[in-house]
Amino acid sequence: MENLLPHLRFNINPAIYLKDPVSSELGRRIIQGSVELMDDMGLEVFSFRKLATHIGSTEASVYRYFENKHMLLLYLSAWYWQWMGYRIAFATANLPDAETKLRVGLRLITEEVTEDRMVQHIHEGKLHRIIVAEGSKAYMHKNVDTINAEGVYLGYKNLVERLSEFVLEINPNYPYPHMLISTVMEGAHHQRFFAEHLPRLTDVVDGQDAVTTFYTELVLSTIQTA
Amino acid sequence: MENLLPHLRFNINPAIYLKDPVSSELGRRIIQGSVELMDDMGLEVFSFRKLATHIGSTEASVYRYFENKHMLLLYLSAWYWQWMGYRIAFATANLPDAETKLRVGLRLITEEVTEDRMVQHIHEGKLHRIIVAEGSKAYMHKNVDTINAEGVYLGYKNLVERLSEFVLEINPNYPYPHMLISTVMEGAHHQRFFAEHLPRLTDVVDGQDAVTTFYTELVLSTIQTA
DNA sequence: TCGTTATCAATAGTAATACTATTATTTCCG
DNA sequence: CGGAAATAATAGTATTACTATTGATAACGA
Numbered sequence: 001m002e003n004l005l006p007h008l009r010f011n012i013n014p015a016i017y018l019k020d021p022v023s024s025e026l027g028r029r030i031i032q033g034s035v036e037l038m039d040d041m042g043l044e045v046f047s048f049r050k051l052a053t054h055i056g057s058t059e060a061s062v063y064r065y066f067e068n069k070h071m072l073l074l075y076l077s078a079w080y081w082q083w084m085g086y087r088i089a090f091a092t093a094n095l096p097d098a099e100t101k102l103r104v105g106l107r108l109i110t111e112e113v114t115e116d117r118m119v120q121h122i123h124e125g126k127l128h129r130i131i132v133a134e135g136s137k138a139y140m141h142k143n144v145d146t147i148n149a150e151g152v153y154l155g156y157k158n159l160v161e162r163l164s165e166f167v168l169e170i171n172p173n174y175p176y177p178h179m180l181i182s183t184v185m186e187g188a189h190h191q192r193f194f195a196e197h198l199p200r201l202t203d204v205v206d207g208q209d210a211v212t213t214f215y216t217e218l219v220l221s222t223i224q225t226a
Numbered sequence: 227m228e229n230l231l232p233h234l235r236f237n238i239n240p241a242i243y244l245k246d247p248v249s250s251e252l253g254r255r256i257i258q259g260s261v262e263l264m265d266d267m268g269l270e271v272f273s274f275r276k277l278a279t280h281i282g283s284t285e286a287s288v289y290r291y292f293e294n295k296h297m298l299l300l301y302l303s304a305w306y307w308q309w310m311g312y313r314i315a316f317a318t319a320n321l322p323d324a325e326t327k328l329r330v331g332l333r334l335i336t337e338e339v340t341e342d343r344m345v346q347h348i349h350e351g352k353l354h355r356i357i358v359a360e361g362s363k364a365y366m367h368k369n370v371d372t373i374n375a376e377g378v379y380l381g382y383k384n385l386v387e388r389l390s391e392f393v394l395e396i397n398p399n400y401p402y403p404h405m406l407i408s409t410v411m412e413g414a415h416h417q418r419f420f421a422e423h424l425p426r427l428t429d430v431v432d433g434q435d436a437v438t439t440f441y442t443e444l445v446l447s448t449i450q451t452a
Numbered sequence: 453t454c455g456t457t458a459t460c461a462a463t464a465g466t467a468a469t470a471c472t473a474t475t476a477t478t479t480c481c482g
Numbered sequence: 483c484g485g486a487a488a489t490a491a492t493a494g495t496a497t498t499a500c501t502a503t504t505g506a507t508a509a510c511g512a
Contacts, residue, residue: 019489024489026489026490041368042367042368044296044367044368045368047468047469047470048469048470048471049468049469049470057490057491058490058491058492059469059470059471059491060471060472060490060491060492060493061489061490061491063470063471063472064489064490067471068470068471069470070270133366134366136362136366136416137363137366139419139423139424140359140360140362140363140419141268141270142267142268142270142271144423144424145423148423148424153424156427157424157426157427160426160427161426175429175431176429176431176436176440176443177429178426178427178428178429179417179427179428179429179436179437179440180440180444182416182417182420182427182428183409183413183416183417183444186412186413186416187409187412187413190362190408190409190412191405191408191409193365193366194408197365197370197371197374198365198370198374198379198383200383200386200387200404201382201383201386201404201405201408202404202405202408203401203402203403203404203405205401205402210402210405211405214402214405214406217402217448218406218409218444218448221447221448221451222443222444222447222448224451225447225450225451245460250460252460252461273497273498273499274498274499274500275497275498275499283461283462284461284462284463285462285498285499285500286461286462286463286464286500286501287460287461287462289499289500289501290460290461293500294499294500295499
């Protein structure tokens with residue numbers, strides 16, 4: 001039976017996978033199971049054998065889809081940023097001015113993710129927790145250059161570019177739009193992690209989402225004074 | 227023969243190691259060799275077996291000093307931040323006002339590290355590159371809470387606290403000093419990594435150190451407008 | 453000075469992980 | 483219905499992570 005749901009299917013760079021996980025039942029179970037397990041036990045403890053047991057398949061079958069667990073992490077990361085890019089594009093369409101667009105984009109990027117159910121096999125809340133805790137390991141890796149040459153990070157880069165353009169619309173003379181946006185995109189995840197595990201590295205402001213407020217004020221005050 | 231050099235010996239939390247690597251010749255070779263190898267091949271590819279071969283010892287002997295390679299990374303990270311804290315304390319002593327102190331601190335934190343040779347067995351330039359590429363993996367880990375409970379991250383936290391105090395001296399009403407400083411401390415390393423491997427996430431400004439300038443302007447404009 | 457006792461490092465393992473070559477099974481198409 | 487293509491499982495190997503035990507050396511007291 002073909003896909004009856006009218007959901008989007010994100011463009012994931014085929015260099016990431018050996019066989020497209022969306023193309024088969026087992027592939028989707030691999031994605032769904034990896035989101036569950038990686039969220040549970042963390043990237044280091046997670047293994048293809050455990051994943052195979054979890055979804056009732058075999059290690060070798062998982063290897064037909066992904067070269068190793070790092071490529072699987074890259075898939076999850078690419079999906080996450082495609083999804084985020086889509087949400088931001090949608091939420092900022094038809095907004096009147098650049099500042100409003102930037103504020104909305106920053107909110108979506110820095111906010112906690114609960115649920116969305118855009119596709120059946122990916123639990124966005126769990127995926128968000130994975131990206132918070134493991135996302136930077138997707139590029140903090142000896143193979144960055146090889147992987148980057150294949151265009152695997154394009155989704156992430158394009159999102160940085162898109163938000164940087166909002167910054168430049170507000171202040172065309174601001175010299176560091178990309179550094180500013182990539183600092184926020186990474187920083188927001190780190191701050192969420194700190195808030196949960198190392199609270200002395202953060203500031204608690206009761207009754208509001210300190211991460212979103214902090215980064216929104218940071219960005220706007222910086223580009224307006226420059 | 228006892229230590230003839232009058233160099234400092236940083237206070238490293240003994241919970242990190244099984245046997246103090248500074249206390250023996252082999253221990254120092256483990257540290258020196260791990261800095262060389264980890265810089266060369268990255269944390270994932272690095273193993274105790276390779277380290278042992280590199281320094282002409284055995285795997286089991288390395289295990290007498292550190293429980294696993296993550297604890298060894300924690301040692302390097304703790305040493306790095308102790309060293310950085312020392313440098314900042316030294317460089318900001320007797321400075322007239324908080325803004326000057328903050329600027330100096332930010333420069334030291336965000337700047338590239340070349341050489342220092344504070345101790346014989348640690349090559350600070352290589353260690354800096356390790357912390358840039360692997361530093362966040364020291365806490366982005368399933369065991370954060372256990373490790374944190376033992377006070378392993380205190381050196382890092384204290385440095386964040388110290389710089390946050392400069393921020394509050396300049397503007398006592400600024401509500402997010404810790405988030406601001408920890409964002410800069412992590413962000414600066416990420417930006418150095420991006421500059422080398424993913425330049426589209428950064429901005430090139432010729433003839434100057436964009437990372438230091440960017441973060442200094444970011445911090446000062448933010449705390450002054452708030 | 454000798455024997456005892458810590459201290460230290462190496463040998464020699466086990467268990468788990470990462471990865472692959474090959475075979476078996478299903479499905480799909482003429 | 484028969485054969486080709488796709489798909490997954492079996493059964494491995496190599497490497498890594500980690501440990502129990504033994505051997506060597508230094509340290510120390512009688």
